[in-house]
Amino acid sequence: MKQNETLWNTLPNHADLGELNIDDWGDDHLFSAYNTPLREDAFELSDVEKVAKIEGHFRAIMETLGLDLTDDSLNGTPHRVAKMYVKELFSGLNPANKPKATLFENKYKYNEMLVEKDISFYSNCEHHFVPIFGKAHVAYISSGKVIGLSKLNRIVQYFAKRPQVQERLTVQIAKELQQILQTEDVAIVMDAKHLCVASRGVQDDSSSTVTAFYGGKFQEDSTKSEFLKYLS
């Protein structure tokens, strides 16, 4: 983790955006760093304690909205939402849930590009806490090690299960794969819908957002266009 943090901190950030007000910041989906901003005490509470605490907070939100929580249909919602946050939607905040990646020797000496495309992912916008969902396309060129294909999906899911902005999600997946696969030669394209754009704000339900990361050989035009050709 530490090694990643040092690497990521050398990447450009939006430090000069500090003067924007919070509405502009959120609706323009700006973000401040490639690391998920976590508090030092992020994991001092157990999951059970977090669920209990969030349940109370969410109950207060619903009551403030004027909802009657003695209604049978609403009664269990605070607990359901709390459990869903901790155990599902935001389970990727906890490094203990990071998928263990087993590497295999590249026995077949397959030195070409490997592309895993159309990986479905579901995330949540960190500015509005509504869904971001779409497809991720991941590629790498083996440096002598290969990874199980399902692990590529799991790594995408792990980083998606955090409050996110799509740019950070893309870079976090790429950096993790570079570290696991011991190569710079990793590329990712993510194409996603943001419900905070589709269902509120500008209410544009036809646009999607594409982000990309090209590391190592993928920065060369021929390798990049080979990858993009597989996606079309």
Ligand SMILES: [Zn+2]
């Ligand atoms: Zn948003």
